[in-house]
Amino acid sequence: MFDNLSERLDGVMKRLRGQGRLTEDNIQESLREVRMALLEADVALPVVKDFIRDVKERALGEEVKRSLTPGQTFVKIVKDELVRVMGEANDALDLSVRPPAVVMVAGLQGAGKTTSVAKLARYLREREKKKVLVVSCDVYRPAAIDQLETLAREVEVDFFPSDTGQKPEAIARAAVDHARKQFHDVLLVDTAGRLHVDEGMMAEVGQLHQALEPAETLFVVDSMTGQDAVNTAHAFNDALPLTGVILTKTDGDARGGAALSIRQITGKPIKFLGTGEKTEALEPFHPDRVASRILGMGDMLSLVEEVERGVDREEADRLTRKLKKGKGFDLEDFRDQMSQLGNMGGIGSIMDKMPGMGGMADKVKGQVDDKDIRRLVAIINSMTPAERRRPDVINGSRKRRIATGSGTQVQDVNRLLKQFKQMQKMMKQVKKKGGMQRMMRQLGGPGGMPPG
Template sequence: MFQNLSERLDGVMKHLRGQGRLTEENIQDSLREVRMALLEADVALPVVREFIRDVKERALGEEVKKSLTPGQAFVKIVKDELVRVMGEANDALDLNVRPPAVVMVAGLQGAGKTTSIAKLARYLREREKKKVLVVSCDVYRPAAIDQLETLAAEVEVEFFPSNSGQKPKDIGKAALEHARKQFHDVVLVDTAGRLHVDEAMMDEVGELHRVIEPAETLFVVDSMTGQDAVNTAKAFSDALPLTGVILTKTDGDARGGAALSIRHITGKPIKFLGTGEKTKALEPFHPDRVASRILGMGDMLSLVEEVEQGVDKAQADKLAKKLKKGKGFDLEDFRDQMSQLGKMGGIGSLMEKMPGMGGMADKVQGQVGDKDVNRLVAIINSMTPAERRRPDIISGSRKRRIATGSGTQVQDVNKLLKQFKQMQKMMKQVKKKGGMQRMMKQLGGGGGGGFPPGGGMPPGGGLPPGGGFPR
């Protein structure tokens, strides 16, 4: 997300940082570039106008003139304004009501409502420790109810059954009654979508809202529709008392205009970002962290949170002790490291949050994507325990058997073994004194973004022993 905007702004900021002092002329030139970058990112015109006006006002003020590093002072102003436009701080769900707290989810068909319900259910169960019930009031879309039932089982929350012959308000009433009897903390209500905003849809969703009286009414919108996303959000905001927005498919949106426009146009905060297809791919929206990502400063807080959530600490400790005892890093350890990488949102998600590495995310994804990681895990799973512990015994005939068993080619097995040897060398370096510095040099000359030859990203995401990032 924001890749195009980040690249454009990065060029402007680099130019400004090189200036000894800022004048009205070079500020004007820079703001012209910033304006073009925002418009190309599909940010709403009223938002662009106000943004440029406020940045200019502050940049020409005493704040920059008195600064010893005027270029950096200008970058700070841009960041502050990005944060202000997107809503200052994270606006969390307000569930402080008498249980069960009802969260109603609305939006157009295809925006990702049902998947977002499942992601939100998982988030509330795992992070907030809530007992969650999900129910579908979408009696029009074929298989919508079945889809939610399947997803509910996947994220391990209770599903309340409904059918296409019922009225949405009756389903909502019955689900609430069930939730009260079973002492659920939260009820997530999926609603019917349409291909466009229409009066009948708004009337129906409005009636359901009056019956279930939700604590939160969230609008789900596809970020990739850009300006249309903002217009649709405005239409729903006028018809329903929305409390927030879930912005979906942000992993496929290189522009990010919707994220920068929605708060200003609707007055409603973005509460969550959908960052992928998996049910774990949902993150709270923090304007300050997103602004840092846009300006290439990374998002270490979110990265640390992902590592905390994704890393299996017992498995990490086991690997650390094994290496400490002098036992070698084998293919089973390699597989475990790659599996943990998948749990943390994949390579692209991690790279995007590392300072100075946001622009590398797509390039790395192109070299070693998450599908490649899954393929490598499948190859290792096709090996015998002896082969995983001692890869040197893998002969030509064994490679053919492993390739057949994993549905891959012999050259894929060869590539895996080559990458594994590189990872083994890195692990030996980390064990030695000063090994982390040597490993970082191998990763690209002290953070320059390069990768060792023969397969792009170091397998396992370059995670050092212990399963996570160096302390």
């Protein structure tokens, strides 16, 4: 998300950072470019106007004139204003009510509502240690009820059954009663969607809201719809007392206009970002961290949190002990490292959060993406245990067998073996004194990348 905006702003900020003195002329010129960049990112016009006015006011004030590094001060002002527009700080779910805390999820059909309910259930179970129950009140689409049941099993939370012959309010009341009796902490309620906003839909979600009296009422909106996302959020906010927004499909949205507009237009905070199709691809929305990403400063806090969650500590300790004992780094170790990279959100997610790497993300994705990682794992899984431990025995006939077994080409197997040898060399350096520092320098500094 924000790829196009980041690229445009990066050019403006680089020019300003190098200047020892800022004048009204070069500030005006820079703000014109910032304005164009925001409009191209599909940010709502009223938001753009307010943003430019506030940045200009601060940039022409004493704050910049007195600064020894006026260019950097201007960048800080832009960052501060981005944070203000998006909502200052993370607005977490407020579940401090008598259990079960009811969270009602509304939105248009196709926005990713049911998937977001499952992602949120997983988030609450894994990170907040809550006992979660999910229920579907979408009596118009039997497939929605079946989908939620399947996803509930996947994310390991309880599912309350419902069917198309029931009234949504009756389902909701029965689910609340069940959640109370079974001591669930949170009840997530998936509601019916429509292809567009209409009176019938608004009346129904309004009645459901009255019956549930939820602690949180979240609106799910597809970020790729840009201005339409903001308009739809506004319409729902008029009909429902929304408490927050889940912005979905942000991994496919290169503009990011919805994220920069929703808070200011609706007054409601973005609480979560859907960052992919997997059920773990949901992250809390931190305006300050997102602003850093937009300006190419990275987001090390989120990256550290991802590593904390994604890295298997026991596996990392096992590999360290193995290397210390002098045993070689083999293909099974390589496969485990690649799998853990996938658990951390994949290459793109990691690159986006590394300082100064925002512009590199697409280039790296072009060289190695998450599909490549899955292909590497499939190739290694097609090998025998002996081949994984001693790759030198893999000759031409073995390569053909491995390629056939993994549905790949012999050149893919050759490429993997070449990448593995590069990784093996780096692991040998780690064993030596100061090896880690040397390895990171070869990879290009603290934001180094795995081979490939």
